Amino acid sequence: MDTLFRNSLGPTGWLLLGLVPPAIFALYFLKLKRQPIEVPSTYLWHRVIEDLHVNSLWQRLRRSLLLLLQLLMVGLAMLALLRPGWQGQALDGQRFIFLIDHSASMSATDAKDDVSRLDEAKQRVASLIEQLDSDMSAMIITFAEQPDVVQEFTNNKRLLREALDRIEPSAGQTDLRGALELADGFANPERVMDETTDQAFEVTEQQDVELYIFSDGRFPSIEDFSMGNLRPQFLPLGSFEGENLAITAFNTRRNEERPNLQQAFVQVANFSDAEQTTVVEVHLDNRLLDAAELTIPAGEVASSTFNLSGETEGSLHAKLDAPRDFNDRLSLDNEAFAILSKRSDGRVLLVTPGNTTLESALATERANRLAIVDKVSTDVLSTADFKTQAQTDFYDLIIFDQCVPEFMPQAHTLFVGRIPPIDSWKEKSPTEPIYGPQIIDWQRGHPLLNLLELGNIQIADSLQVRPPLGGRLLIDSTLGPLMAIAPRDRYEDAVLGFEIVGTEPDGAKTFNTDWPRKHSFPGFWLNVLEYFAGNAGASLTHNPPGRLVEMRVPGSAEQLEVEAPDGSRHTITPEQPGRLEYHDTSQLGVYQVREGSQVKQRFAVNLFARDESDIGLRVRKDSEDGLQVVESLAIGYVDVDAQSPTSQVRRELWKPLLIAALLVLMLEWYIYNRRVYI
Amino acid sequence: MSTAAESKLLSPELLAQLERLELVTRKVFRGRMKGERRSKRKGQSVEFADFRNYVAGDDLRLLDWNLYARLDKLIIKLFLEEEDLHFYTLIDSSLSMDFGDPSKLEYAKQLSAALGFVGLIRADRVRIETINQRVGERSPVLRGRSSVWRMLQHVESIQPDEDSTTLADGVKNFCLRNAGRGVVVLISDLMDKAGYQQALRYFVSHQVDCFVIHVLSQEELEPDLQGDLKLVDCEDQDEAEITVSAPLLKKYKQTLNSFVAGAQEFCSRRGIHYLLANNQMPVQDLVAKQLRRRGLVR
Numbered sequence: 001m002d003t004l005f006r007n008s009l010g011p012t013g014w015l016l017l018g019l020v021p022p023a024i025f026a027l028y029f030l031k032l033k034r035q036p037i038e039v040p041s042t043y044l045w046h047r048v049i050e051d052l053h054v055n056s057l058w059q060r061l062r063r064s065l066l067l068l069l070q071l072l073m074v075g076l077a078m079l080a081l082l083r084p085g086w087q088g089q090a091l092d093g094q095r096f097i098f099l100i101d102h103s104a105s106m107s108a109t110d111a112k113d114d115v116s117r118l119d120e121a122k123q124r125v126a127s128l129i130e131q132l133d134s135d136m137s138a139m140i141i142t143f144a145e146q147p148d149v150v151q152e153f154t155n156n157k158r159l160l161r162e163a164l165d166r167i168e169p170s171a172g173q174t175d176l177r178g179a180l181e182l183a184d185g186f187a188n189p190e191r192v193m194d195e196t197t198d199q200a201f202e203v204t205e206q207q208d209v210e211l212y213i214f215s216d217g218r219f220p221s222i223e224d225f226s227m228g229n230l231r232p233q234f235l236p237l238g239s240f241e242g243e244n245l246a247i248t249a250f251n252t253r254r255n256e257e258r259p260n261l262q263q264a265f266v267q268v269a270n271f272s273d274a275e276q277t278t279v280v281e282v283h284l285d286n287r288l289l290d291a292a293e294l295t296i297p298a299g300e301v302a303s304s305t306f307n308l309s310g311e312t313e314g315s316l317h318a319k320l321d322a323p324r325d326f327n328d329r330l331s332l333d334n335e336a337f338a339i340l341s342k343r344s345d346g347r348v349l350l351v352t353p354g355n356t357t358l359e360s361a362l363a364t365e366r367a368n369r370l371a372i373v374d375k376v377s378t379d380v381l382s383t384a385d386f387k388t389q390a391q392t393d394f395y396d397l398i399i400f401d402q403c404v405p406e407f408m409p410q411a412h413t414l415f416v417g418r419i420p421p422i423d424s425w426k427e428k429s430p431t432e433p434i435y436g437p438q439i440i441d442w443q444r445g446h447p448l449l450n451l452l453e454l455g456n457i458q459i460a461d462s463l464q465v466r467p468p469l470g471g472r473l474l475i476d477s478t479l480g481p482l483m484a485i486a487p488r489d490r491y492e493d494a495v496l497g498f499e500i501v502g503t504e505p506d507g508a509k510t511f512n513t514d515w516p517r518k519h520s521f522p523g524f525w526l527n528v529l530e531y532f533a534g535n536a537g538a539s540l541t542h543n544p545p546g547r548l549v550e551m552r553v554p555g556s557a558e559q560l561e562v563e564a565p566d567g568s569r570h571t572i573t574p575e576q577p578g579r580l581e582y583h584d585t586s587q588l589g590v591y592q593v594r595e596g597s598q599v600k601q602r603f604a605v606n607l608f609a610r611d612e613s614d615i616g617l618r619v620r621k622d623s624e625d626g627l628q629v630v631e632s633l634a635i636g637y638v639d640v641d642a643q644s645p646t647s648q649v650r651r652e653l654w655k656p657l658l659i660a661a662l663l664v665l666m667l668e669w670y671i672y673n674r675r676v677y678i
Numbered sequence: 679m680s681t682a683a684e685s686k687l688l689s690p691e692l693l694a695q696l697e698r699l700e701l702v703t704r705k706v707f708r709g710r711m712k713g714e715r716r717s718k719r720k721g722q723s724v725e726f727a728d729f730r731n732y733v734a735g736d737d738l739r740l741l742d743w744n745l746y747a748r749l750d751k752l753i754i755k756l757f758l759e760e761e762d763l764h765f766y767t768l769i770d771s772s773l774s775m776d777f778g779d780p781s782k783l784e785y786a787k788q789l790s791a792a793l794g795f796v797g798l799i800r801a802d803r804v805r806i807e808t809i810n811q812r813v814g815e816r817s818p819v820l821r822g823r824s825s826v827w828r829m830l831q832h833v834e835s836i837q838p839d840e841d842s843t844t845l846a847d848g849v850k851n852f853c854l855r856n857a858g859r860g861v862v863v864l865i866s867d868l869m870d871k872a873g874y875q876q877a878l879r880y881f882v883s884h885q886v887d888c889f890v891i892h893v894l895s896q897e898e899l900e901p902d903l904q905g906d907l908k909l910v911d912c913e914d915q916d917e918a919e920i921t922v923s924a925p926l927l928k929k930y931k932q933t934l935n936s937f938v939a940g941a942q943e944f945c946s947r948r949g950i951h952y953l954l955a956n957n958q959m960p961v962q963d964l965v966a967k968q969l970r971r972r973g974l975v976r
Binding site: 040041 | 903913
């Protein structure tokens with residue numbers, strides 16, 4: 001396959017063909033049979049011939065020119081029969097979509113000649129573009145966190161090349177599905193959705209579209225996707241041995257034993273085949289704080305904890321210093337960032353007529369690490385002291401257990417067994433209680449209900465909780481919603497419809513629910529503390545690149561400025577005061593949110609993706625010959641086999657050779673007939 | 679006249695043109711019979727030439743009686759004699775002349791007939807011979823308008839001769855046969871491998887007023903040949919193998935031109951009139967224009 005020549009003729013054929021050049025020679029040595037013509041006199045002709053004999057070299061050359069041309073023609077024909085060719089890629093089809101993965105793992109420099117995978121992908125796409133015929137059109141889509149159409153269908157090679165040059169590596173994770181959907185949309189522009197029946201109609205006949213996926217395959221299989229008229233080809237990039245050390249976790253937290261002490265936690269994963277020893281350095285605002293040596297077995301992780309005693313605020317930066325003999329292929333994940341913020345404990349006020357269950361749930365050690373919980377009785381609600389304090393932003397969260405304030409405080413609130421004293425809540429929620437509701441659904445994705453199992457809770461009675469506009473139902477039961485959350489200015493009000501401990505008309509306390517006996521109960525309250533009052537959340541939350549970052553920003557500035565790690569600044573106008581939504585997180589590093597010149601908040605964007613850091617190509621053992629092959633992509637029901645990076649279509653030269661032979665023949669004919677004199 | 683008009687050699691138009699012409703020679707020759715041209719000989723005419731003393735035996739009729747009366751001497755009055763002109767046409771009838779359309783020989787016959795006609799109507803002695811005639815073989819001498827028919831018959835009877843005589847031999851034989859001085863017109867293609875020079879030298883030594891009309895066919899002037907050919911000489915079956923090519927044709931034309939130029943130069947050096955004729959050129963044009971310009975006819 002990879003030889004320069006490929007014989008296409010048997011020995012007999014070659015023997016016969018080999019006889020042709022000697023035959024041509026022999027024919028040239030044969031006496032030319034000349035046509036006799038009678039002329040009046042050969043007197044002048046003899047003199048002409050005698051004159052020309054002087055120039056017989058030219059004469060002979062002219063004759064041998066024909067001989068040379070004939071031999072050249074036979075030579076070309078023989079060369080064409082040898083079928084010279086080389087490895088190349090052939091394009092078969094009319095319309096092409098090049099899907100180029102530019103996720104973080106594509107920055108790995110394990111492609112040929114130690115260039116990055118993305119560069120190799122660009123080279124290969126460029127060579128494919130060169131092979132486009134004028135009637136072929138192609139488009140380029142990149143995909144990482146988000147798919148992006150770099151160039152729509154065109155047959156203009158210059159546009160395609162320019163678009164290709166524009167592709168930059170990103171730090172995002174891989175989302176092939178979005179890219180496939182985008183490609184599908186472009187491949188079938190004539191498909192029309194009927195809104196009423198939700199069916200797709202194809203207006204014109206579909207044209208097959210060749211889909212070239214340039215990726216390293218570091219993403220899970222894609223289900224429920226129909227390729228339609230897309231004909232995918234997977235061209236894997238990279239090597240099987242992905243030598244890479246990566247920081248897979250980096251955050252700050254409070255020391256378990258000594259809550260006053262902050263710690264930085266670094267986890268390093270070794271994706272190579274051998275045990276590696278590496279040094280992890282932790283910097284605070286470009287000042288080296290500490291370093292630790294970690295020995296990580298092959299394919300395992302190791303972690304280290306750094307004490308940050310005395311340090312209060314700043315940007316933490318962890319760096320891997322890989323051993324010298326270790327060729328770390330991906331440098332993006334050798335750094336990680338975290339925010340060390342001043343530890344201000346959340347303040348929570350629990351207003352309750354007396355509820356030991358709830359009080360003990362908020363008094364756990366873990367809860368204490370999250371917030372300082374003050375407890376007051378319902379009597380203080382009417383005091384002027386409370387009223388002023390409630391308006392000062394002093395508390396992060398006020399929990400109203402079986403009671404309601406006269407007006408809403410300047411804090412997040414959680415109402416237990418009561419509806420907040422706001423018209424928007426009261427209008428929606430019926431006052432009549434419901435009896436024996438069974439929980440059927442709850443928002444597992446909401447941080448308040450994160451990791452909770454609520455299906456087994458029995459409830460005696462409850463209020464139906466219907467949030468105002470903009471609110472969200474959190475727990476739904478057979479008889480109606482039991483919990484909801486809704487925003488109020490820059491705060492949020494959560495309402496739990498059922499009491500934990502009810503008070504009988506006679507004053508006796510009864511359990512309204514068996515929830516306190518379930519595992520989910522303390523978890524729920526920890527979630528509550530963490531969600532409303534947990535200040536350390538900023539450090540714990542992981543912001544992957546390319547994703548939306550949502551955060552609270554102290555104060556109610558109209559305009560905020562976000563400074564990216566590279567120093568560029570973007571002005572953001574928050575939709576709600578105190579809440580920041582920021583999209584442009586393509587860079588890894590620390591982003592600073594400023595109001596004027598004052599840094600209000602910081603957040604770090606980190607890769608922390610095992611799929612991206614584990615850069616080796618996914619391997620499938622071939623059952624037949626035991627060779628390592630690249631795992632195919634599973635898209636819908638189709639397994640897209642990896643095209644071997646080297647075994648491409650052979651480009652052969654025999655056609656141009658035969659055409660050249662034909663041209664030589666025509667030239668020879670012309671020279672013979674027109675007596676062209678050289 | 680009617681007989682001449684019927685011949686294919688001379689058309690009536692040509693005859694009408696020729697009637698106005700006469701043969702010219704720059705030299706004065708002795709004729710044989712009474713004619714219309716001045717002769718070297720003194721004789722009877724109206725034009726006075728000289729006086730001479732009477733010697734016994736002179737014709738008494740020539741005595742100038744007036745002078746005898748005045749001077750009492752017998753003096754004979756001499757007058758210029760007007761005699762006829764010997765006009766010879768020598769046709770090369772070799773096989774090489776039998777080429778072209780019309781063939782060069784045919785062309786030569788037309789030309790000789792035309793010139794002969796001019797001579798006959800001016801009472802010149804016209805003799806038309808061919809190269810291949812043997813020494814003893816004489817052609818008839820024709821004189822007077824009444825001989826036109828005989829002349830045409832004779833010219834038409836000329837056929838290409840397979841006995842190849844060289845041009846030099848033919849001219850030599852001609853000179854031996856015809857002692858009379860006069861005008862000789864040689865109509866030939868001069869394609870003689872032995873060379874034409876010797877032949878022309880015979881004319882020079884024979885002291886004739888010589889015209890060479892070099893007849894070449896269109897095929898010789900502009901050969902229309904293609905391919906690999908074996909050229910066969912029709913006279914001696916000599917062969918020449920050629921592969922026709924543009925340079926070869928170019929070379930041929932160069933050679934032809936130098937051949938023609940050589941013949942022209944050879945003739946002009948020796949006082950021989952030379953005229954190149956193409957067999958495509960009408961005879962009347964040749965006679966009325968070219969030959970008139972060269973001074974053979976007037």
